[in-house]
Amino acid sequence: MVREVSPGDSISWEVTPLADVPYLPYGVRSGGVDPIDLANFVSKTEVWDQDRVAALSLMLLVEPPKEPLRLMVYRLRARLTEEDSVAITATPYVLVGTDLEPAIRHLNPALRP
Amino acid sequence: MTTLVPPKQPFFGNLWDNLFGFDRPDSRGQRIFRRVFEAFIGVGSIWLAWYWGEYTLRIGDIVLELGLARYIDISFMHGNMLPIWNASAITALILLGFLRIDRWTPFGRWVYMAAMLLLMLQYAARFVLGEIPHSSNLVGMGLMGFALAELLFKDRTAGGRFAIGFSYFFIGLGYTLAAVSKLVARGLTWADGRHLWMWINEKAVDEVARSGAVELNWLQQFAMDHWWAATLFLAFGLITEALAWLVWFRRTRHIAMWVVMALHIGIWVTMDILFALSVYEILLLGLPWAVFIDRLWPERGLVAK
Numbered sequence: 001m002v003r004e005v006s007p008g009d010s011i012s013w014e015v016t017p018l019a020d021v022p023y024l025p026y027g028v029r030s031g032g033v034d035p036i037d038l039a040n041f042v043s044k045t046e047v048w049d050q051d052r053v054a055a056l057s058l059m060l061l062v063e064p065p066k067e068p069l070r071l072m073v074y075r076l077r078a079r080l081t082e083e084d085s086v087a088i089t090a091t092p093y094v095l096v097g098t099d100l101e102p103a104i105r106h107l108n109p110a111l112r113p
Numbered sequence: 114m115t116t117l118v119p120p121k122q123p124f125f126g127n128l129w130d131n132l133f134g135f136d137r138p139d140s141r142g143q144r145i146f147r148r149v150f151e152a153f154i155g156v157g158s159i160w161l162a163w164y165w166g167e168y169t170l171r172i173g174d175i176v177l178e179l180g181l182a183r184y185i186d187i188s189f190m191h192g193n194m195l196p197i198w199n200a201s202a203i204t205a206l207i208l209l210g211f212l213r214i215d216r217w218t219p220f221g222r223w224v225y226m227a228a229m230l231l232l233m234l235q236y237a238a239r240f241v242l243g244e245i246p247h248s249s250n251l252v253g254m255g256l257m258g259f260a261l262a263e264l265l266f267k268d269r270t271a272g273g274r275f276a277i278g279f280s281y282f283f284i285g286l287g288y289t290l291a292a293v294s295k296l297v298a299r300g301l302t303w304a305d306g307r308h309l310w311m312w313i314n315e316k317a318v319d320e321v322a323r324s325g326a327v328e329l330n331w332l333q334q335f336a337m338d339h340w341w342a343a344t345l346f347l348a349f350g351l352i353t354e355a356l357a358w359l360v361w362f363r364r365t366r367h368i369a370m371w372v373v374m375a376l377h378i379g380i381w382v383t384m385d386i387l388f389a390l391s392v393y394e395i396l397l398l399g400l401p402w403a404v405f406i407d408r409l410w411p412e413r414g415l416v417a418k
Contacts, residue, residue: 001322018318025325034168035322040243044176055174062171076318080307084340086314 001090002026002038002060005070011095013108018088023072031060042075042093048111053094054102061098070097131362132278139270142406147273150280153397154255155207157390158232161249162203165239166196172241179245181237190238199238203231210263225260232256248388254283255394280398281360288357288373295351304351306343309336309383316384332382346383350376370399 003023074090095106206228215224258279262272295303320327336343359365
């Protein structure tokens with residue numbers, strides 16, 4: 001999942017329930033991205049290096065809008081609870097933007113190699 | 114006085130004849146249908162080639178090698194315009210084959226097979242991000258059927274019949290094996306409605322990612338509220354797939370195809386996954402279009418049955 005980060009927002013790397021994820025909703029369809037690709041890219045990447053961050057940035061921003069755009073990419077995990085409901089949590093993974101050079105420092109500190 | 118009773122036909126009969134019917138009389142309806150099906154497979158393949166080609170331009174790194182990419186280094190297709198050139202080549206080859214000018218070109222009867230191999234390359238280059246879909250498999254196998262028909266049959270009628278029978282065979286086999294895979298992986302508990310709850314939530318997350326918001330439709334909400342309903346939906350899917358081999362036989366083919374169609378509509382409504390090209394192909398193969406054409410526009414000297 002992706003959220004749009006406004007210029008004045010502080011960056012949070014906290015794991016939160018899906019309902020409490022900060023920033024603005026952002027649909028990757030507007031950038032021509034298949035959400036299944038995004039989900040696979042994020043969940044199946046084992047080592048987050050410079051090339052991988054650059055590739056994710058290319059995927060999301062290959063057709064950049066005129067206005068500067070910053071996007072926080074989240075990994076979501078769902079599990080069945082004992083009460084037979086589904087609990088979903090969101091972990092921020094990486095920040096990409098039209099005004100940001102893709103770099104390791106924009107990764108969640110827990111993922112940095 | 115004695116009455117001649119026709120010999121009783123076995124219910125299923127000969128599989129080879131059911132699939133291909135090489136010895137059966139030809140008709141205008143069958144000829145038109147074969148060309149329409151070939152056109153559908155051609156257009157579907159060209160559409161996939163361009164759709165995948167344009168998307169591949171945004172791929173900058175390989176997350177996971179899948180399919181053909183497990184055997185060859187597919188990275189040469191990334192970071193340049195090769196996917197677009199490849200889509201152009203696939204388009205040209207399929208047009209040569211469909212317009213029947215292939216045998217006057219250096220490619221001869223290999224045009225569809227060449228298009229098939231290039232399409233596999235396009236597929237492998239596109240799906241390096243962690244998952245390779247099966248939504249295009251029916252069209253891909255359709256193209257493989259026509260490619261083999263071109264190479265194996267000089268007679269166009271026999272070739273067309275082979276290509277259509279080839280599609281029926283792999284539709285039956287593919288869905289049946291999908292049921293076998295589910296049973297091997299989870300046994301009968303695959304149909305536990307709680308699994309559908311997880312998948313509905315996963316697809317809801319995909320929808321949040323795609324559009325920024327999500328709202329469950331009434332059927333999804335009904336399945337989420339009633340475990341028995343969710344279990345019933347999954348059980349229907351599993352049974353449908355397990356019986357898909359009935360597509361191989363004329364007597365059961367159309368009903369089996371329509372049940373598979375219902376399965377796809379169910380997947381669409383409950384999980385928001387639409388295999389559009391597969392659904393169109395099932396629509397084409399699931400109705401006796403040739404018989405309809407023969408009835409509406411009978412060929413002189415032939416009686417439609």
